[in-house]
Amino acid sequence: MKKINGGVCAPKGYKAGGICCGIKASSKKRDLALIYSEKLAVARAMYTTNKVRAASIIVTEEHLAGGELRALIVNSGNANACTGEAGIAAARRMCDLAADLFAISPRQVAVASTGVIGVPLNMAVIEGGMEALGNSLRADEAGHAAALEAIMTTDTRKKEASIEIEIDGIPVRLGAMIKGAGMIHPNMATMLGFITTDAAIEGDALEASLRRAVGRSFNRVTVDGDTSTNDVVIIMANGEAANKSISLGSPSFQIFAQALEDLCIDLAKALARDGEGATKLVTVTVSGAQDEKTAETLAMSVASSSLVKAACFGADANWGRILCAMGYSGAGFEPAQVDVAFAGSGEEVLVCRGGASIPFSEPDAKRILQSEELEIRIQAGAGAGAATVWGCDLTYDYVKINGDYRS
């Protein structure tokens, strides 16, 4: 597996573009994106578990019942959620408009939205922008960079990646772009994720690899515990690499699934690092739990605790809050068997052994906790279950960003 350039345009046969059509009325930022596959692609998606679902989620799920896509249209600046029947009609219209650009069926188009909830989407500016959006499509850097900008809201960093692997001796590429900075919690963050690949792959194999990858990456990120109405991760596979089609359970499936998981974990870490107001990436690893699910529950509870997050911000080795968060997680473990260490900048300091206090150097702990990439390592017992999750610290800026997001 090697990293390559090109983001979602790295795999063969994809183009992307993005424009500023005016949804973000107060800024000149791009707000409308398109990703296009020259050939019909097998496609799968995972959606928010929130009971309140944006119009884009409802329409995309409907279209993806067919399991195939040619294009994705995405707007930022407005979530088109809690907008009633007019919102559904707007989401459908976005698919129609994109379909018209390429003379394809609207059912081969998926739609995603992100931004403020409960405000009607301004379809006039989207309609007015469609020609420019079509003209912005490129297979090169200009294309995916513009699309990536157009899906961002409070993101401060661009989050994209692309890799190349070999399947039966044939090079296959995967590319992805994601957005998300706040309202980030399983399942999936206010997060949009678009993944392209030129692999030839069966639908069920694509589905299984996506579920596994998302389960171990985006679903293990927490910024603020709020699961959005708009989360979606969509993958398209157009077969342009001309490899022998990957089937579920085959050796090539393992290679593809692992590559997809690695790609998603890279981006999940970028998501946590870019958490609203965050100054540091906080990785929480739990091992020795009775099983992987238990380890994940314990780790997520620690990474989600406001008190732990505030202590990370303040570089305060307040490990009691870590045990406390494990204790209310609902997961089974024996407090008297827990060890806790902080790690960062190549150093580690053990602060709790057997669930109780041990002497440690406060200056060492402080220095480690000041790392921009901080790890909380928890040994929860003698079991075989392990999991890693990603979060960030809770800062003044989180409050500032979210205290007045709409204005």
Added chain:
Amino acid sequence: MKKINGGVCAPKGYKAGGICCGIKASSKKRDLALIYSEKLAVARAMYTTNKVRAASIIVTEEHLAGGELRALIVNSGNANACTGEAGIAAARRMCDLAADLFAISPRQVAVASTGVIGVPLNMAVIEGGMEALGNSLRADEAGHAAALEAIMTTDTRKKEASIEIEIDGIPVRLGAMIKGAGMIHPNMATMLGFITTDAAIEGDALEASLRRAVGRSFNRVTVDGDTSTNDVVIIMANGEAANKSISLGSPSFQIFAQALEDLCIDLAKALARDGEGATKLVTVTVSGAQDEKTAETLAMSVASSSLVKAACFGADANWGRILCAMGYSGAGFEPAQVDVAFAGSGEEVLVCRGGASIPFSEPDAKRILQSEELEIRIQAGAGAGAATVWGCDLTYDYVKINGDYRS
């Protein structure tokens, strides 16, 4: 029911006191409290649901197996949690020391602790302070005021109340003091609550009334979603009012239980208002849900959402976050049936009807959201289930207080 003065000393036969013994080494603040009943009292308690339990919780539960108490000893500045066997021994020793003061059995003494987790309790300063603690006992204002000060940590307000009711024509009093400001979430907050009454009441009736009252008050408060290792609410009933003993299900039970619930709700609201860094009390009411439990789950999810709390701080009428938080609560409701209004300072503004946007005056909403007592009113459907919960806004100061609590 009328409000009276006296806090936990308002009921007949109780004394309280508090001193600075030196647990809070860096300050001159009181840190050791005692509440004493001259007669043996029927007693019950509710404890944290955290799997990691402080030594004080373990020892108090053991002692309360007998169902009777004479005294409570409480320290602040150190939670005596995650302190292993030495912590258990220290908690037992605190009960022994209090028992020695009155020549009673240690099993008639309950112990509670609050403060930093994972640091060994300094028993030497507690032993050294016991004589002064005994001498500080008073039945008057000086007594309960000193005890109340001694149980506080980051609390900025004193939270106590006392009331008088009539049972069969005989006046009966209830008094309470609580502490808690952060790490506050069901079940029960990092919250210590001590309730006294001179009612004569059967043990099972006392238990039932405590469960009902805590369930509708302290268990409906959220500050930061962290459930502490040390939470406990203890009630003592010493029978000094000489009423006919209250039995479960009797008319006098209803009067007593309602009074206890009202007392606890008053203090629960004070707890939320004093949330760490909070600038406002946020009351969330849900009605029209299918049942009370569903209404409570929906309301707690809204009151716990970091995004909703930050919007309350910023006086931003971002009601989409409210629907979003309802949506990920796991509770059943129909998004298209939800109405949301903000209320405060005697005004109300409807911002969402039938799950969708309606026009409203932003200046009106802003003004209402700036109220120090803000209410989010949610109509979740046509059911009969209703619940009210209390929370607060998320502010810069929450982050500041918790970024460096230990130092």
